[in-house]
Amino acid sequence: MPDNIYLPELARVAYIKDEVYGERAIKTFRVEPLNGELFKHECGQCAMLSIFGRGESMISIASSPLIREYKQFSIMRVGNVSTAFHDLAVGDVIGIRGPYGNSFPVDDWRGKNLYFIGGGCGLAPIWPVITTAVAQRANFKNITVFYGGRTSRDIMYRMELEKLRESVDVHLSIDRAEEGWDGYCGFVPASVMDKSPVPANAIAITCGPPIMIKYVIQNLNQLGFKDEQIYTTIENKMKCGLGKCGRCNVGKDYVCVKGPVYSWAVLKNLPEEY
């Protein structure tokens, strides 16, 4: 049956890295096509990943669309499929279908200052935008990344963030002071206030735990950012990714089709069903 929207392509796990250990363990996976090429995607889109015999899970694509050789996913171990992912070894074969959802309007942001504000696992969905903007550095003015973890051991992409400092401002934070930590101590919304980004000609992109997003947006509004200048992504449980299985809707729209990327101007008028 051609055009079978539920049939995944096969992909080989080419790289696995432990990002965070412990209860909130995060691993990063890079997958390569088994045959030919994987689908193209845009910044912010998601893919439905399969481990045959365990099931499917919708995961945001954490690599830039500019990278064609592999797709990257950073997955926290929380449920059935994500736990199975943490048991994978390099060389294992998974299923992948997509891309799903809308994307960040990165092309509309040329010539602007970009502020990325992430917390915990929420760095992964905005990582493709960060790395794409950095790869096209001349298209944007100042690029600033705020990122925080609960502790220094919860900071993901640690090496990549250090490398990022070569071309953009990076402000890392942890919730409580630790010996040897020279970054900010406190929650991410406070870390943002500490540097007080200027809203003129700027876009803020935030992703993280819902409570963090809530206070980040409050603080950005306080700094003068208009709702249209703030972007975030949301997640809901999904089974199909195609607007048919009926569960991820927020009001009349399915997040898998009309989301996961929303400007706050749009999202704040939607019912709180996420």
Next chain:
Amino acid sequence: MEKILDKKRIDDWIAALAEWNILGPALEDGIWSYQPVSGAARLDHPNTKQSPKGLAFPQREIFFKFEQIKGEAPRLTQVVPDAQRHAVFGVRPCDGRGVPRMDLVFNDHVEDKYYTSRRKNVAYVGLACNKPPSPNCFCLSVGGSPVSTDGLDVQMTDLGDRYFVKAITEAGKELMTAAGKLFAEPSAADQKQVKQVHAEAVAYPQRKVNNLEEVPAKLKASFKSPLWQELAQACIGCGICTFLCPTCHCFDINDEVQSRAPLKGIRVRTWDNCQFPDFTMHSSGHNPRENTGARLRQRVGHKFQYFPENFGMPQCTGCGRCISECPVGIDIINVVNTVVENAG
């Protein structure tokens, strides 16, 4: 194409449809359901317990099989729906109107070939309602009618000792053409009688959802209404409302494993249910619809607000099954009317 069929000849018509799998209403242990028919179809049913939606959207269907020998790549084998054509007799107009609504869902955005390849092989032979409606029928107030042809391929109307048979679609014409000489041309008196039967059917009083055109906006304004939880307090989350509904389409997808080494299993789609707590529960434990009120609001909102906003029509066809079969008496007409009446 409009014809007359002597009631005694319906078995001959069915016999002429040899290439089709014929289904019709059958009464077993007090429950009406669609069953394979040989001989005459029994068409004196009020309505079946379940709508015929499962013909195009089965309760359970296998997407593909997977097999993996250790060290090798998995092998996926699609399970393609078979090409058998089905003609289902005795479909009531409310269930007929469910069909185009399911078509919209499974063709919107991208085509779901599992659905569409089954759907194109199903013909719905409708039977107009000509008796006083069941206590919970409310098709008229949701844009339907006891004599609606929406979604049907053929409409039959009971004229006592004969049926008035009308083709609605090309598939319907094909079914009727296969009957050949069994059909007679309708007389002027037949035509007059059909009109009269239809007029009487439409005139029977029904329960109703009030002011349908105002409902989407009023529901939207009532998202935070405390009424949702009050109206859903008794809900036990059994989900019978959705399983019996001719338009509920939500589904789950799961892997079922038959053997772990070598790995062998199937990926299966099954009907799912927005009234179950884990329907929307994230793996973190967070649930955007954490109580029965939020879940009732989702089902009613989907039928009467979101679907109208997306497709310009309510998703409910007024069959009344969810009211008649709810074990705790939750009544969708009452829910919509109450929330709408109290909207700010």
